[in-house]
Amino acid sequence: MAAITARSLADALHLPVKDAWLDALRESGQLPEISAANRTACQRVLLNRFLQSDLRSIGRGKLGHLEERASRRVPGRFVFQVDEMVNTAAPVKQRYQHTSGQRSLKLALTDGTHQWIAHEYKPVPALRADAVAGFKVAIDNPEFRRGVIFLQRDDVKVLGGHVQHLQEARRRVQSKLEEEPRARRPGQGNALEAATAAAWEPQVPAQTTVPSTNASSVRTALPHGGHQHPAAAHQNQPATHCYAPGISFERNSSRLRFVDHGTSLPLDCFGMDVMLMDDGLMVSAVLSHDLIQQHLGLVPAEMVNMLHQGDKEGLMARMSSLTGFLGSFQGVVKISVTGPDDSPVVVEWWPETA
Structure with a gap:
């Protein structure tokens, strides 16, 4: 039978602690001599000492490094x-x-x-x-x-x-x-x-x-600014991306608008001003054209045609679906930032499931 050691007890409890800490417990008499007869009692003592200690000082880790986007x-x-x-x-x-x-x-x-x-x-x-x-x-x-x-x-x-x-x-x-x-x-x-x-x-x-x-790491990548057309601009410029967990959208803060790429018609891009909430703080942002178009199921030209044809009910139903989704959203969003003076753009989202 393998000898029962402090390390084997710690491993059995899945405690990611350093050998030096285990040695210190034994040398100070806080952990008694371990035998088959008192194994359970020693495990109890070891666990209690562990629970009252700072793992940042005594831990050696177990999970290791994982790819950030794994x-x-x-x-x-x-x-x-x-x-x-x-x-x-x-x-x-x-x-x-x-x-x-x-x-x-x-x-x-x-x-x-x-x-x-x-x-x-x-x-x-x-x-x-x-x-x-x-x-x-x-x-x-x-x-x-x-x-x-x-x-x-x-x-x-x-x-x-x-x-x-x-x-x-x-x-x-x-x-x-x-x-x-x-x-x-x-x-x-x-x-x-x-x-x-x-x-x-x-x-x-x-x-x-x-x-x-x-959310300081998130907010660092969410500058406040006033780029004229952030919803469209991020598609054509190099961008920095970050993933922000625990995000919700502030209710009654969204406003749909069209963005004109040029100086004349047709208007060919959606934009939507929203407020992101994280840790109780709010940051202004813009929904990307692709997200809006995907959720509405319409391209801008089709929406313009609905307006011209007076189909307000159909248009309002689609808009209500989008704003309702935003109002109840909790989850992770992917943020795109093209420059220090540009508004952050939400380019992807992953809602939590009930």
Whole structure:
């Protein structure tokens, strides 16, 4: 029979921890001598120590590096630490509060060596937005889509635990957010980033990286600007693309318009002004011509003919279908940006399924 070691116990529990941490537990007497008779008790002690530790310090990772745009399931059980979790469907001040209504949880995970963003693809009752920071979860056969882990009920098991300094930082973030009179609008700065900076800068050395589920990486690629025809321009210019998970469209914010490529008729391109919502913040954007045309089932010339023929009911039915879709959308969008002064253009989308 193979010898029972601290490493074999950790591997049996799927704990991605360093050998040095296991050695330190034994040397300090926190983990007793392991034998067949006390194996279960030792596993219990090891798991409890793990749950109260910061995986960013003791973890060696297990998942490894994945291609950013890989879309696949990775077989096996993987244990992560949840550094932060927010309800992106809630107003900014309520993003850390548990709700029984509609929600969309976004999690910042680490396995000790890599950071991942996870999104609640289907409701996971075991997760609560008000959970303590640093708790641990086991995810079976995690599903990756473009570098994001999509969570479902049967994939996630909450193990418990917490990390004290992460929880204290979370309280400081919440306290800072409560000082905000209201959620900031585009152009007024980022309340979430300001709160995070206020919470961490005095306590954390400059070289320390604190993962966050805010959408700063997305917003960097979503400049505010006023290019005249972004819906058409992105089709003919080099563009930078990014994938933004956890996105919804603000209701009553869309406006369909035609875009004239030249200086005279015919008008041959659709454009639609929308507001993207992420983490309670709104960013103006434009739907691409192809997305609008695909959803309406019409080319611009056909819509013009419907207007000329007085078919308002048919036109309104198609428009209502599009605006209804946007109003209920939750999911991932692909953003195209052609220049620093251009509006971002939504070129693809992947709605969540119920």
